[in-house]
Amino acid sequence: MTMMTGAQYIESLRKLNTRVYMFGEKIDNWVDHPMIRPSINCVAMTYVLARDSEYTDLMTATSHLTGRKINRFAHIHQNTEDLKKKVKMQRLLGQKTGSCFQRCVGMDAFNAVYSTTYEIDEKYGTHYHENFKKFLIYVQDQDLIVDGAMTDPKGDRGKAPHEQTDADLFVRIKEVREDGIVVRGAKCHQTGSVNSHWHIVMPTIAMGPDDKDYAVSFACPSDAEGVYMIYGRQSCDTRKLEENADMDLGNKNFGGQEALVVFDDVFVPNEYVFMAGEYDFAGMLVERFAGFHRQSYGGCKVGVGDVVIGAAALAAEYNGVEKASAVKDKLIEMTHLNETLYSCGIACSCEGCQTASGSYIIDLLLANVCKQNVTRFPYEIVRLAEDIAGGLMVTMPSEKDFQSDTPVGREGETIGEICHKFFAGNGTCSTEDRMRVLRFLENICLGSAAVGYRTESMHGAGSPQAQRIMIARQGNIQGKKKLAKKLAGILK
Numbered sequence: 001m002t003m004m005t006g007a008q009y010i011e012s013l014r015k016l017n018t019r020v021y022m023f024g025e026k027i028d029n030w031v032d033h034p035m036i037r038p039s040i041n042c043v044a045m046t047y048v049l050a051r052d053s054e055y056t057d058l059m060t061a062t063s064h065l066t067g068r069k070i071n072r073f074a075h076i077h078q079n080t081e082d083l084k085k086k087v088k089m090q091r092l093l094g095q096k097t098g099s100c101f102q103r104c105v106g107m108d109a110f111n112a113v114y115s116t117t118y119e120i121d122e123k124y125g126t127h128y129h130e131n132f133k134k135f136l137i138y139v140q141d142q143d144l145i146v147d148g149a150m151t152d153p154k155g156d157r158g159k160a161p162h163e164q165t166d167a168d169l170f171v172r173i174k175e176v177r178e179d180g181i182v183v184r185g186a187k188c189h190q191t192g193s194v195n196s197h198w199h200i201v202m203p204t205i206a207m208g209p210d211d212k213d214y215a216v217s218f219a220c221p222s223d224a225e226g227v228y229m230i231y232g233r234q235s236c237d238t239r240k241l242e243e244n245a246d247m248d249l250g251n252k253n254f255g256g257q258e259a260l261v262v263f264d265d266v267f268v269p270n271e272y273v274f275m276a277g278e279y280d281f282a283g284m285l286v287e288r289f290a291g292f293h294r295q296s297y298g299g300c301k302v303g304v305g306d307v308v309i310g311a312a313a314l315a316a317e318y319n320g321v322e323k324a325s326a327v328k329d330k331l332i333e334m335t336h337l338n339e340t341l342y343s344c345g346i347a348c349s350c351e352g353c354q355t356a357s358g359s360y361i362i363d364l365l366l367a368n369v370c371k372q373n374v375t376r377f378p379y380e381i382v383r384l385a386e387d388i389a390g391g392l393m394v395t396m397p398s399e400k401d402f403q404s405d406t407p408v409g410r411e412g413e414t415i416g417e418i419c420h421k422f423f424a425g426n427g428t429c430s431t432e433d434r435m436r437v438l439r440f441l442e443n444i445c446l447g448s449a450a451v452g453y454r455t456e457s458m459h460g461a462g463s464p465q466a467q468r469i470m471i472a473r474q475g476n477i478q479g480k481k482k483l484a485k486k487l488a489g490i491l492k
Contacts, residue, residue, distance in 0.1 A: 003060075003071055004143045005051060006044035013040065013195065016221075019228035020194055020259075027231070030194060034240045036231070038255035042101045043145060043195045045093060045254075046073060058089040063140050065133060070140040073103045076114050077360040083349035087299035091342065094303015098444065100256030100452035102147075102192025104300060108292035109148025109200045110136060111359060113217060116285040117274050118357035123281075128274045129357070135219050135272060139198070146219070147196035149187040149261060150289060152204045161207065161214040171201055171263060172213045173276060180269040181276055183216060186262045189459075191452075193259045194229055196222050201263075203275070206283030215282045217275035218268045226266035232258040234448040247399040247436050250443025256452040287470075291364045293461035294371035298345015301374055304444065304453050305338040305381055311441050312385040318434040319390065320426035330384045337377040344370035365474040368467040375464040378457040382445045393438045394446065396423065402435065 004012065013031050020030040030036050050059040050071050061075040061082065062068070077083050086107070093101045114136070117128035139146055152161075155169035164170065171185030187193075187201065202217045220227065234256075239248050246252055275281065313331055316322040348366035355361050386393065397419055404415035413421075425434040443449045458464065485491035 002143075003050055003069070004047050006048040009044050009047045009143075009145075010040060012197070016197065017223040018194065019223070020231060021228065022231040034245075035237055036194060036257065038099075038240070038251070038253060039102065039192070039257035040195050042097045042099050042254045042256065043103060043192060045097055046071065046101055046103050047143075049092070049096065055092065058085055058092060061085075063137075065137050066140065068140070071143060073107045074110065074136070074140045074143075074146075075107075076136070077111055077352070078358075079360055080350055080352045083295070083352045083360055083362055084346060087295065087342070087345040087349055090296055090299025091303040091306070094300045095306050096303075097254040098251050098304055098307040098440075099254040099449050100191060100300065100456070102195060102256060103145060104293065104296040105148035105150075105191055106146040106196070106200065107148075108289055108296060109146070109150075109202060111292050111361070112285055112289035113200060113202065113274055115355040115357040115359050115361065116281055116288060118355070119284070120275065120278050120281050122356070124278060126278075131271055132274050142197075144197040145192070145195060146198045146200055147190060147193045147222070147261075148202065148289065149190055149193070149199050150202045150204050150286070151187055151189050153186055153188050154204070160211055161205075162210045170204065170214045171216060173216050174213075174265060176276070177267075180267055181216070181218070181273060183218065183263050183266050183268060186260055188260050189232070190229075190259050190261045191456075191460075192257060193222070193261050194231065194257060198222060199227075199261065200274075202285055202289060203282040205286060207279040209279060211282075212277045212279050215275060215277055215279035217273075217285065219272040219274070220263075220266060220268055224266055226264040227261065228264070229259040229261050232260065234258075234451050236443075236447040239447075245399075247402075247432070247439055250439040250441075250447055251449055255448055258451070287364070288361060290462050290466070290470075291362055291367045294367040294374075294467065295345055295348050295362045297374040297457065297461060298341050298343075298348070298370040301378055301453065301457055302338055302342040302345070304449075305334070305341070305378065308381055308385050308441070308444055308453075309334045309338060311437050311444075312388045314437045315385075315389045315393075315434075315441060318425040318429045318437060321388075327388055330388055334381045334384050337381055341370065341373055341377055344373055365471065368470040368474070371461055372464065372467040372471065374457045375467070378453055382450075382454060385441055386445055389438055389441050392423070393442050396435060396438065399435075402432065 020027045049055045061072045063070045117132050121129045152170040155164045161170035168185045173181050174184040175182035200219050207215050316327045321327050348362040351363035352360045401415050402419045406415045420431045424431045
């Protein structure tokens with residue numbers, strides 16, 4: 001099969017019987033729901049650009065399994081060049097959507113599961129790696145979206161999975177059958193889950209022998225029996241439900257999504273099982289997925305950052321302060337921070353190495369440094385954008401006020417005329433254009449897009465402390481002490 005178009009992808013979702021719930025009710029036509037459709041448009045852009053000759057090198061790859069041309073999001077990294085192209089692709093998509101395009105988790109899951117299953121098979125003589133390769137070829141050939149699902153609800157964070165009062169707070173194997181397994185539990189904060197054809201489930205933490213039932217990885221269709229999703233809320237999300245909403249949305253066409261994905265006694269055939277009780281490899285799978293996903297943030301957040309910087313520069317121009325030295329300095333600082341994030345993403349890619357399976361993995365230390373910076377720099381970029389934009393970004397009237405023909409003035413001026421009069425900029429732009437760029441910034445800084453750009457920068461791919469633990473583990477302090485001892489004459 002040739003790669004799908006964006007339109008074909010959207011139509012493929014209509015064929016799924018995915019169970020989606022929102023505001024306490026089942027959503028039958030979730031593909032066209034105004035709160036969900038912008039996130040689908042984001043994913044569709046990964047298909048649109050893959051068919052654009054200008055971006056072929058970044059957006060597509062040659063499958064090492066079949067030799068066929070595939071979307072890069074379904075590719076297994078074969079060298080450091082693949083790792084770099086991944087980051088560049090993610091930056092491009094962030095620039096094109098100004099939002100989360102939701103496919104990184106699946107790509108990172110593919111690469112983590114690929115290398116880990118190879119090593120499980122080497123130790124235990126299992127067939128997980130072959131299972132995964134067959135599944136991946138199917139995904140590549142059908143040009144499907146697969147969501148990578150790692151984060152469990154966790155319950156009491158001070159207790160291991162088997163110690164929880166409720167056994168379902170981590171996804172677990174409830175029953176082992178001759179032809180497969182039955183799983184139960186849930187995954188939360190799942191980016192793009194509703195928009196995916198399949199899910200790959202992975203453990204969320206390293207585990208011991210008592211957690212054997214929780215050491216499970218598998219693939220299942222998004223509409224498999226027993227799977228359902230409860231859609232997550234975002235800041236200002238109901239603006240999308242307002243009749244004829246446009247300017248107030250900030251970013252009308254694109255957006256992200258998260259959901260709680262519940263596995264209510266879901267049967268998984270053996271051919272889609274990639275780990276079933278091999279608890280000693282849970283930590284490896286988590287570490288590799290986390291590393292890949294921390295690398296991802298050096299691309300996607302940077303692309304959105306490019307858009308934030310551009311919008312802030314426009315706001316300065318429309319406000320008539322673009323020549324002020326203080327404004328120029330703020331834009332320089334925003335650019336410096338953004339490019340630093342990108343540098344980390346590229347660096348951990350350049351320093352990647354080959355795994356036992358033959359695939360390539362990033363430098364884990366530098367990937368964690370990348371994500372540690374992401375926990376802080378986007379917040380500063382947003383702060384500076386808000387500084388440049390001014391208070392009107394969060395206090396302006398609604399677009400219905402700007403469009404209103406209700407008379408309010410002494411001489412019959414309408415609400416719309418009054419708004420256009422008093423919120424005019426420097427005269428080089430229309431009042432509407434000034435308001436649009438401010439609403440766009442509001443969307444990224446505080447609105448629905450802030451989920452993907454700000455808060456996800458903090459907690460996505462693991463908490464800030466998770467990266468600091470990995471940096472401490474991989475930073476080789478003892479080796480650095482030896483270097484100092486030798487140069488200081490302490491060590492002969």
